[in-house]
Amino acid sequence: GAGVSQSPRYKVAKRGQDVALRCDPISGHVSLFWYQQALGQGPEFLTYFQNEAQLDKSGLPSDRFFAERPEGSVSTLKIQRTQQEDSAVYLCASSPDNPQGAFGYTFGSGTRLTVV
Amino acid sequence: GDSVTQMEGPVTLSEEAFLTINCTYTATGYPSLFWYVQYPGEGLQLLLKATKADDKGSNKGFEATYRKETTSFHLEKGSVQVSDSAVYFCAVYGSGNTGKLIFGQGTTLQVKP
Numbered sequence: 001g002a003g004v005s006q007s008p009r010y011k012v013a014k015r016g017q018d019v020a021l022r023c024d025p026i027s028g029h030v031s032l033f034w035y036q037q038a039l040g041q042g043p044e045f046l047t048y049f050q051n052e053a054q055l056d057k058s059g060l061p062s063d064r065f066f067a068e069r070p071e072g073s074v075s076t077l078k079i080q081r082t083q084q085e086d087s088a089v090y091l092c093a094s095s096p097d098n099p100q101g102a103f104g105y106t107f108g109s110g111t112r113l114t115v116v
Numbered sequence: 117g118d119s120v121t122q123m124e125g126p127v128t129l130s131e132e133a134f135l136t137i138n139c140t141y142t143a144t145g146y147p148s149l150f151w152y153v154q155y156p157g158e159g160l161q162l163l164l165k166a167t168k169a170d171d172k173g174s175n176k177g178f179e180a181t182y183r184k185e186t187t188s189f190h191l192e193k194g195s196v197q198v199s200d201s202a203v204y205f206c207a208v209y210g211s212g213n214t215g216k217l218i219f220g221q222g223t224t225l226q227v228k229p
């Protein structure tokens with residue numbers, strides 16, 4: 001597609017519920033990132049994929065967070081047993097090249113997760 | 117560890133005023149530097165970038181110069197417009213060669229007519 005597409009745009013989850021957030025990167029983009037943006041803050045890195053390989057998951061805040069990209073295109077971020085502190089905007093970004101490329105990334109519009 | 121510090125906002129200016137948003141970073145080596153902008157209700161967009169010392173990135177009238185000696189990448193615009201009202205984020209590639217971006221906390225710019 002023309003841009004990075006994320007769905008759903010908004011998600012309200014009851015505390016303890018599992019959620020799955022989807023990211024469709026730009027076709028052919030090698031690198032895919034997930035970021036978490038709390039209200040009034042800058043995005044914080046969660047995890048990075050190069051094609052289907054998850055090369056860095058150092059930013060995942062707990063073992064309740066899990067991400068996958070099984071065929072090297074669409075990615076899913078799953079959060080189990082959601083907590084109120086998980087409320088944030090989850091951003092996906094993709095890039096056509098390998099790490100440290102000069103292009104920067106194209107970000108999706110994000111999924112706003114609210115845990116009640 | 118790697119970090120980015122931006123001046124706190126909000127910054128409120130009148131149309132046609134001069135804009136400076138300060139950004140300093142801590143990182144090893146010579147990382148690429150970026151400014152992203154987030155307009156109300158929209159996603160992050162790349163505004164400009166610089167990949168090596170003394171490079172000047174520019175776009176839409178905005179400029180920023182990569183200053184290695186002061187580890188800074190201040191954003192400037194000579195004459196702001198109401199349409200520039202947005203949140204601006206400075207970012208640097210983190211160490212470890214995974215390409216992850218380290219963002220500042222963002223600076224809100226409000227331009228009044």
